[in-house]
Amino acid sequence: MENSLTIKNVSKFYGSFQALDKINLAVPEGQFVTLLGPSGCGKTTLLRIIAGFLSCEEGEVYFGDRLMNDVPPEKRDTAMCFQSYALFPNKSVYENIRFGLRMHKVPKEQHKKLVEEAMEMVNLTGLGSRRPYELSGGQQQRVSLARCIVVRPRLLLFDEPLSNLDAKLREKVRVEIRQVQRQLGITAIYVTHDQAEALAISDRIVTMSAGRIVQNADPRTIYERPNSKYVADFIGTANIIPCSVESREGDRFVLKCAYGTLRAIDRDCTLQPGAQASLLIRPEDLFLAAPGSENAITGTTRTVVYMGNVLDMFVDVNGTSLRAGITKENVVTENAPVTFAVKPDRIRILEA
Amino acid sequence: MQGNTNTKTVPSPARLTRKLLRILLPAAFILIFFAWILIPMAYTVLWSVTDPKAGWAYPNALPLGYSLDTWEYVFKFVKIWDPIKNSLLIALATTAVAFLFSLPAAYALGRLDLKGKSLIKNLILLPMILPGMAMAIYVGRVINRMGLSGTYAGVILAHCLGGIPYMLRVLIVGFEVVPQDILDAAANLGGGPGVRFREVYLPMIAPSVVSGGIFTFINSMEEFTMTFIIGLPTIKTIPTVLFSFLGESYSATRGAVVTLILLVPNLILLMIVEKCIKTEYMGAALGKM
Numbered sequence A: 001m002e003n004s005l006t007i008k009n010v011s012k013f014y015g016s017f018q019a020l021d022k023i024n025l026a027v028p029e030g031q032f033v034t035l036l037g038p039s040g041c042g043k044t045t046l047l048r049i050i051a052g053f054l055s056c057e058e059g060e061v062y063f064g065d066r067l068m069n070d071v072p073p074e075k076r077d078t079a080m081c082f083q084s085y086a087l088f089p090n091k092s093v094y095e096n097i098r099f100g101l102r103m104h105k106v107p108k109e110q111h112k113k114l115v116e117e118a119m120e121m122v123n124l125t126g127l128g129s130r131r132p133y134e135l136s137g138g139q140q141q142r143v144s145l146a147r148c149i150v151v152r153p154r155l156l157l158f159d160e161p162l163s164n165l166d167a168k169l170r171e172k173v174r175v176e177i178r179q180v181q182r183q184l185g186i187t188a189i190y191v192t193h194d195q196a197e198a199l200a201i202s203d204r205i206v207t208m209s210a211g212r213i214v215q216n217a218d219p220r221t222i223y224e225r226p227n228s229k230y231v232a233d234f235i236g237t238a239n240i241i242p243c244s245v246e247s248r249e250g251d252r253f254v255l256k257c258a259y260g261t262l263r264a265i266d267r268d269c270t271l272q273p274g275a276q277a278s279l280l281i282r283p284e285d286l287f288l289a290a291p292g293s294e295n296a297i298t299g300t301t302r303t304v305v306y307m308g309n310v311l312d313m314f315v316d317v318n319g320t321s322l323r324a325g326i327t328k329e330n331v332v333t334e335n336a337p338v339t340f341a342v343k344p345d346r347i348r349i350l351e352a
Numbered sequence B: 001m002q003g004n005t006n007t008k009t010v011p012s013p014a015r016l017t018r019k020l021l022r023i024l025l026p027a028a029f030i031l032i033f034f035a036w037i038l039i040p041m042a043y044t045v046l047w048s049v050t051d052p053k054a055g056w057a058y059p060n061a062l063p064l065g066y067s068l069d070t071w072e073y074v075f076k077f078v079k080i081w082d083p084i085k086n087s088l089l090i091a092l093a094t095t096a097v098a099f100l101f102s103l104p105a106a107y108a109l110g111r112l113d114l115k116g117k118s119l120i121k122n123l124i125l126l127p128m129i130l131p132g133m134a135m136a137i138y139v140g141r142v143i144n145r146m147g148l149s150g151t152y153a154g155v156i157l158a159h160c161l162g163g164i165p166y167m168l169r170v171l172i173v174g175f176e177v178v179p180q181d182i183l184d185a186a187a188n189l190g191g192g193p194g195v196r197f198r199e200v201y202l203p204m205i206a207p208s209v210v211s212g213g214i215f216t217f218i219n220s221m222e223e224f225t226m227t228f229i230i231g232l233p234t235i236k237t238i239p240t241v242l243f244s245f246l247g248e249s250y251s252a253t254r255g256a257v258v259t260l261i262l263l264v265p266n267l268i269l270l271m272i273v274e275k276c277i278k279t280e281y282m283g284a285a286l287g288k289m
């Protein structure tokens, strides 16, 4: 499949501050790709370079095989949803959505039909004559989405579009964005600092840190097989502690750590016996077990919080904290001895 | 429960006082404010219809006789229509010139990355803080050098000096507060620089244009010193006529008539604009973004 977007060695400087450091990225047509990272890591900068609002000092941006570096934003055929919605305050909802059609010189007699189609797709039917300030935040973001999709852009861009909405609505609009994008098959680049949102919405997640890409993979790989402590820690909750590699047989490892001696199966790990490493155990991969079973970890519960869907607990294991999330049927009291186990292929070995 | 309802039905004296104050204080302020404006206005109207032969002097609370003689005199013998036309023409032209000059300047100062921007922004305000007479004398010399003394162009240029600082200032702020996101959204959807100017900047700076325009227009309508030094004797405006009645040959009745004539266009303008602002722009300007 052809790549909609290719970014080659892009670097960006604000004065002497380097905001992006040799970014390389290829986005296949029709994919939903999320740029994920903490605030300030350069996500917006990269997105604005793609849209053409910013230029980059080094590197190239290609749409298909066309070099876009010197093409102004209005000729790039992208459409962006902003965190601030960025609707035209003096235009009605209908006129906001129609704007792109006028700019793209779509014949006038088609406007009404196209705008109404777009409004229906984002559940805005009947609100055409309202002004943006007469709408709720969720409705405003839907107008913004309709304004983008009505022109069927080559690239749909999103810069934290849900950050100003409350939790429930965030989930709802998120699903709508994904549905519309699938339905139209438009390639989308989505910026967020919310890892849960990224996992839920993406075909691929590009995890960034301080102007660099750390890992670019599908959500399952990002969550289950993070390539670094940074990614493991940023996505979801994690127990990450130092360990040493005792022995290795193919992809089977024996690790020594504060939780005791653990067996792990990790086909991606290249470390040799004697190496210092970190191990990752997700809280939900721990289960209650009898003392003495394989990969048993014994400790004392410190806090147990009933979360509704799970019991979230912090356990003291030989002075090291272990977080576990087990199903709600179990009854575990605080300050009581407890033994967990974890399957060897659920332990991930990362560089120290 | 019982105690609760009791405190609700019988408010304490302190609460009652506070409640009263909350109503009385604003009411008092509003009264004083209206008195401040309306009493002089009432006097002006009364003076304008005072019979000049009867007069009106202390200790009489009201004029001793009424007539429209002064109105008749002003319109018949002073040829007030020419100064009225001049005033309106000069004010309109001043507003237009000040706007056309300020628009690009304000865009540059409000949106572009320029060195020494804040210094320029402060220098602009200089004409507002210099004494009017001093300004008028020096500007008068410059305009004389340019050979524009006694011409409309000269007077308009001089009036611009009073309006531009304010016009520029509000337009700069108008440009500054346009969110970059909205401009980007327009560009993104295919809007080039021209479209962004017409469809994003212009509607969003409209309240600034209106407010700068009103100020410049009224400022020009009421400008006396500049017109006196640069325009007279060829160009007479309402304020110079007013001055002749209040200065050279004092006549309170004629002064009152001219004052009212000066007031009318300004009041009409304010009322029109008030209506425009309410219906068109307030929503856009105050809407949640």
Ligand SMILES: Nc1ncnc2c1ncn2[C@@H]1O[C@H](COP(=O)(O)OP(=O)(O)O)[C@@H](O)[C@H]1O
Pocket (backbone or CB within 6 Å): A014, A017, A019, A037, A038, A039, A040, A041, A042, A043, A044, A045, A046
């Ligand atoms: N116009 C600018 N001038 C200087 N530094 C900037 C500018 N814009 C962004 N930065 C800096 O570049 C870094 C990346 O910013 P940004 O791309 O907005 O991050 P993100 O969207 O991931 O939060 C931040 O450290 C930010 O402070």
Ligand SMILES: [Mg+2]
Pocket (backbone or CB within 6 Å): A040, A043, A044, A045
């Ligand atoms: Mg950002």
